Amino acid sequence: MLNLVCVQQFCARCEEIEDCSVDCDRRGRRSHTFWNDPVGVLLTYLCEPRPWASKIVAIAHNAKAFDMHFILNRAIMRKWKPELITNGLKFISMKMQHLVFLDSVS
Numbered sequence: 001m002l003n004l005v006c007v008q009q010f011c012a013r014c015e016e017i018e019d020c021s022v023d024c025d026r027r028g029r030r031s032h033t034f035w036n037d038p039v040g041v042l043l044t045y046l047c048e049p050r051p052w053a054s055k056i057v058a059i060a061h062n063a064k065a066f067d068m069h070f071i072l073n074r075a076i077m078r079k080w081k082p083e084l085i086t087n088g089l090k091f092i093s094m095k096m097q098h099l100v101f102l103d104s105v106s
């Protein structure tokens, strides 16, 4: 079970601003911490309307060995149909809806 998810986000308009405490003029806060049901809240957050983006890419550290399993479980509970690219038991990428999950180490 995951206890905590920390997110830093950027879009094409704010990607040059390294300091994540500076808000995006389109999306507002760029740093988020999810404590309660962090995987569910993360997926809900990633599914919030972003009319300027047709795709959301989520990159996680060590996701292939760890985090993507939690996200996959939750996606299946939501009756989504993830497309997985795997190498043995490790995930290379996972696509579902408009979301793409990648490992930062791959």
Ligand SMILES: [Zn+2]
Binding pocket: 010, 011, 012, 013, 014, 015, 024, 025, 026, 027
């Ligand atoms: Zn932005």
